[in-house]
Amino acid sequence: MTAHEEIRIRELLAPLIDVEPVRLRPVKRKRPVIFAVAVLVVGLVGASIAIADGLDPLSGIEAANRPRTAQDVPSPTLARMVRLFDGSQAALAASTGRLAQRLLPATARMIRQLPDGRRVYVLSTTANGLCILATKAAFSCGPPLTQAEPTTVSELRYGPDTRLVAIGVARDGVRSVSFIAGGRTTTVPVVDNVWFYEGANNAVESVTVHYADGTTKTLAH
Amino acid sequence: MSAESEGTLRLPAAIRPNDAATARVEELFRRCERPIGRYLAQMVRDRALAEDLLQDTFHTALRSRAELSGVRNADAWLYGIARNRALQALRRRRRFDGALIRLGLRQPPDADGAELVAIRDLLERTLTPGDRALIVLRYLHDFDSVELAEMTGMTPEGVRKRLSRARALLLAAHPNTEGDPI
Numbered sequence: 001m002t003a004h005e006e007i008r009i010r011e012l013l014a015p016l017i018d019v020e021p022v023r024l025r026p027v028k029r030k031r032p033v034i035f036a037v038a039v040l041v042v043g044l045v046g047a048s049i050a051i052a053d054g055l056d057p058l059s060g061i062e063a064a065n066r067p068r069t070a071q072d073v074p075s076p077t078l079a080r081m082v083r084l085f086d087g088s089q090a091a092l093a094a095s096t097g098r099l100a101q102r103l104l105p106a107t108a109r110m111i112r113q114l115p116d117g118r119r120v121y122v123l124s125t126t127a128n129g130l131c132i133l134a135t136k137a138a139f140s141c142g143p144p145l146t147q148a149e150p151t152t153v154s155e156l157r158y159g160p161d162t163r164l165v166a167i168g169v170a171r172d173g174v175r176s177v178s179f180i181a182g183g184r185t186t187t188v189p190v191v192d193n194v195w196f197y198e199g200a201n202n203a204v205e206s207v208t209v210h211y212a213d214g215t216t217k218t219l220a221h
Numbered sequence: 222m223s224a225e226s227e228g229t230l231r232l233p234a235a236i237r238p239n240d241a242a243t244a245r246v247e248e249l250f251r252r253c254e255r256p257i258g259r260y261l262a263q264m265v266r267d268r269a270l271a272e273d274l275l276q277d278t279f280h281t282a283l284r285s286r287a288e289l290s291g292v293r294n295a296d297a298w299l300y301g302i303a304r305n306r307a308l309q310a311l312r313r314r315r316r317f318d319g320a321l322i323r324l325g326l327r328q329p330p331d332a333d334g335a336e337l338v339a340i341r342d343l344l345e346r347t348l349t350p351g352d353r354a355l356i357v358l359r360y361l362h363d364f365d366s367v368e369l370a371e372m373t374g375m376t377p378e379g380v381r382k383r384l385s386r387a388r389a390l391l392l393a394a395h396p397n398t399e400g401d402p403i
Contacts, residue, residue, distance in 0.1 A: 009388055012343075012395060013360050015336040021258030022271040024279065085247065087279075140244045 024087045057130040057144035060171045063192040064109035064122050071110045072121070079105070085131070085141070101127035108133075111169070112194040120194050122169055132169050145171045150209050150217060151195070153179075166197040166204045179207045242286035249295050250279055256362060257303045263357050264307040264350075266341060274310055278303045294368055301372035304354050311350040347394045352387040359384055 058064045082103045089100045108123040114134070121133045131141040132152055140154050151170035168177060170190045177195045178187040181204050188195045197204070208218040257278060261271040281302050282289075292298040344353050351373075358364045358372070366380040373380065 005388065005392060008392060009356075010360055012391060013340065013356070015340045016263045016357070016361055019259055019262045019337070021255050021260075022262050022268055022275050023258055024254060024272075024275060 057124040057128050058107060058109065058122055060145055061111065061122060061169060061193045062172045063111035063194070066109070068106070068109070071119075072108050101125045101129060103131060112192040112196075114167070114194075114196055116165075116198075120167060120169070130169075132167075134167055145169070147217075149219060150174055151177060151207065151219070153204060153207055153219075155204060163198055164204075166199075168195045168207075169193055170195060170209060173211050173213070174209045175212045176210045177207060178210065179204045181205070242289055243283065245289055245295075246279075246282050246286045249289075249299055250282065253296060253299050257300060260300065260357065260362055261303055261307055263361060264354060265310060270310060274303065274306045277306045281306065294371055297364065297368045297371045300358065300362070300364070304358070304372055308350050308354060343391070343395060347390050348387050352383060352390075355380065355384055356387050356391070 082105050086100075086102045089102065102125060104124050104126060108121050110119050110121050112120045114120060118134045123131050123133070125131060125141060128144060129141045130144045130152075132154060134154075140152070142152065143149075145151065151168045151174060154167050155164055164181075166179075166181075170177060170193055172193070174190050174193075176187050176189050178185055179197075180186075181197065181199050186197060186199070187210070188197050206218065208216050210216050254275070258271070258275050261274045261278075262268060265271050265274065278299070282299055285302070289295060289298065344356070348356065355369060355373070358369060359366075364372070366377040366384070369375075369380045369384075370377040375383070
């Protein structure tokens with residue numbers, strides 16, 4: 001094919017370039033369900049308050065245990081994440097029959113700014129899930145931190161030719177985290193419940209947390 | 222390919238076995254929702270149908286998320302799902318349109334601009350839905366023949382031949398870009 005023909009094909013198709021993309025539809029909830037949930041919430045509010053501390057997925061993360069400030073207000077990036085997460089959970093719920101959970105933006109707390117400038121937020125979901133967001137990257141959600149799993153491990157790659165970045169949020173009392181990366185054991189400190197590693201390798205394995213009291217815990221693999 | 226390039230974040234399956242694949246699909250969709258939404262709107266005239274197809278694409282990707290770990294080009298994988306959904310819908314729509322014609326009913330008027338209507342008419346008149354999908358993905362979304370082969374299950378050489386034939390058909394149907402109406 002000649003360059004001239006290539007240009008003609010592209011010219012021909014040019015009107016299609018600016019077609020406005022369609023977007024995922026927001027989830028619509030039926031009023032009777034909202035009403036039923038509202039009644040249920042009113043009925044259970046007393047009991048919920050009593051057990052809220054035990055259920056709060058941000059409990060055990062001291063850096064997040066503070067009043068909300070301006071730096072915690074969701075950025076446009078976080079707002080997009082919230083919208084996408086809620087849409088994806090609704091889709092997942094529709095395909096699996098599970099109850100959809102939603103993010104709770106008001107619970108977002110910025111707990112650390114990484115050396116590369118990215119901010120790390122934690123926030124919770126309506127199903128008491130713990131979500132972690134590093135700005136300008138996707139986010140991940142899972143169950144709250146526990147004794148058995150005292151840290152999250154998230155691996156980011158900003159581009160195909162960039163080095164791997166690993167980030168984790170650890171429970172209070174975890175002083176450092178060590179792991180094997182590229183065949184070498186590396187230990188990084190936990191600051192404000194966040195640990196951070198940037199290396200040339202693409203796998204973080206055998207993660208062990210080190211508590212302030214000298215004990216250690218190796219995550220199950 | 223034209224999707225924005227942003228960081229990916231995943232949880233190792235050993236630590237979050239149920240969430241890693243879902244998180245990867247979410248990240249992929251976050252990055253590709255807009256270009257795939259545009260692709261579907263380019264492929265089908267009906268925006269409501271394109272929205273349904275985008276939803277279907279996301280549902281299918283979530284249901285098939287276990288496949289993603291073995292996929293070399295995740296963007297092409299997701300576009301491939303969108304392409305299949307669009308082609309299925311176009312086949313159904315063609316049967317439906319045939320029934321409308323047989324019943325003597327008219328289609329609703331197209332609300333798009335004249336230029337857009339003309340190029341869509343040309344593509345529909347000249348190319349099969351499969352060839353149309355290839356042309357759109359190649360020239361409007363910049364996938365190469367290797368990526369298109371991954372999406373379609375064809376060989377790269379097969380893709381090149383089909384693209385060549387589709388280009389020839391388009392140029393024959395529209396021999397002069399200067400002055401001739403489409």
